[in-house]
Amino acid sequence: MNISKKVAAVGVATALISIAGVTQAGATEYRGTACAGLLPCISMYFNSNQQGSHSSFAGYGKINFEGYNFASASNGQGQPVKNNAASAYFRAKTSDESAVIYFSSNQAGPCDWLWAQGDKFSIANRLNKTYNENASLKLVDGSLTVGECYQF
Template sequence: MKFFKRAAAVGATVALLTLSGVSQAGATTYTGKDCSGAYPCLRFYYNSNFKGSEANFVGYGKINNLAGYEFATSGNGKGLSVKNNAASAFFIAKTTDETAAIYYSSNQGGPCDELWAQGSKQAQANKLNKTYNNNASLKIFDGSQAAGICYQF
């Protein structure tokens, strides 16, 4: 009987550790109002020059469609969809080689803007170039896209 109790306890511990690892690995998460010190963090702004309401996304991974995510802070654009409404973006990286790519189309398609940390642990676009008010998806990852694919900030 002791063997079964001990095996069950070990099994439960392994299951909890496995589940906690899965929930944290490789997912970009919408945080709304702020990044709360989590990195990497991509912050969209409703207006150019980092003005208006904000919407924040943290972690590595991708969001295939920005529909359903809203600008969450006070200011112009609060409550509106992030999809096709972002004018500027700010990227705060954990390391010096992380990238946030913003795409014109859903599922990381079409023209894109890339905010690459490049040593400073941050990148900014006071006015998005290829995706200004036409942003449908994003991807945050470690490294840079191949040269020439996205407009690079």
């Protein structure tokens, strides 16, 4: 094998390893009805004021709500989380963690920003820009540019 083919092969292998590492490190997961001690974690509620059925999502990364349903036994159970959440409760390990709920899939459009701050939690009794119009989520640790998001 000549030197250019060896360099190309090493480059492809390095790229694949990098992609695999990013995928494993940045995974927000659906947790059903509870976070089971996992932080950061956000619970999305069917009704305002953290009422009705809820579903939880934990870990750093991004997720689209398509295909996930409200899981707990209460008003709204079985309904899609996408475009049906009215409120949220975010719990964090540190005061630097944030949850951003987006109007559109793939973390786009108007958004609501729940920042843990000093108390390590944030509550949205009634989502502002994504009330019953929520399609995706991003959970992050550290600095975050939120643009025109409504901050809770």
